[in-house]
Amino acid sequence: MIHKLIASWLGIGYIKGGGTLAAIVTCLLVYLLQQNHLLDSNWTLPVITIIITLLGIYVGDQVEPDWGKDSYRVVIDEVAGQLVTLLFIPITPLYLIIGLVLFRFFDMVKPLLIRRMEKLPGGTGVMMDDVLAGVYSNIILHIIVAIIARYPIS
Numbered sequence: 252m253i254h255k256l257i258a259s260w261l262g263i264g265y266i267k268g269g270g271t272l273a274a275i276v277t278c279l280l281v282y283l284l285q286q287n288h289l290l291d292s293n294w295t296l297p298v299i300t301i302i303i304t305l306l307g308i309y310v311g312d313q314v315e316p317d318w319g320k321d322s323y324r325v326v327i328d329e330v331a332g333q334l335v336t337l338l339f340i341p342i343t344p345l346y347l348i349i350g351l352v353l354f355r356f357f358d359m360v361k362p363l364l365i366r367r368m369e370k371l372p373g374g375t376g377v378m379m380d381d382v383l384a385g386v387y388s389n390i391i392l393h394i395i396v397a398i399i400a401r402y403p404i405s
Contacts, residue, residue, distance in 0.1 A: 254313035257306065257327060264324035271355055273326035277333040278347045285342040293339075300334040304378055307331050311374025321369060321377045328381040332358060335385025340392055350392050357384035 259265055263273045284290045307327040318324055336354040340346050357365060358381055365387075368380035 254310045255317075255324075258310040258314045258318075258325045260326045260330055264322075264326040269323065269326045270329045270358070273329040274333040274351055274354060274358075277330045278337075278351050281334070281337055281342060282344070282347060290342065296334065297338060300331065300338060303327065303334060304331040304382060307378045308374035311377035313374075315373055315377075325377055328378045329354075329358065331378055332381030332385035332388075335382055336388040336392060338389055340389070340396060346392065346396065349395060350388060353388035353391055354385055357387045363387065 256262065259269070260273045260276070263269050263276065266272055281290070281296070290296055307325075307330070310327060311321075311325055314322065314325060333351065333354050336350045337347070340350065361369075361380065361384070365380050365383050368383050369376050371379055
């Protein structure tokens with residue numbers, strides 16, 4: 252029972268559009284953590300991201316016998332991917348929205364080897380396609396941050 256609760260990110264995975272909703276909730280949680288100065292250290296978000304990713308691999312393995320391979324109910328992978336997207340990015344509403352759009356694009360379209368990650372066994376395959384989507388999103392978001400820093404929006 253606890254594995255399903257964690258894999259579905261406290262039940263979000265049972266809702267239609269759960270993957271997108273889980274990514275949005277993740278952005279909101281990161282924003283709230285940042286606003287309350289809980290992400291002031293450079294290592295806090297990376298550690299949270301690693302823990303969520305490893306937890307996702309574990310619970311993905313646990314729920315697969317009941318739910319099947321990469322069930323729509325498993326949304327902890329979207330949480331991890333969205334966290335990867337936001338690593339080492341200034342946490343502002345603008346960058347959260349851009350990061351969310353980029354991550355959901357890469358997660359849904361699955362270009363550039365992302366789809367191949369799904370073929371990895373068990374929870375690893377469930378998580379790694381979203382982690383890679385997060386990596387691609389993070390790279391593009393870093394470029395956008397650099398451009399905006401160089402040419403600020405007035």
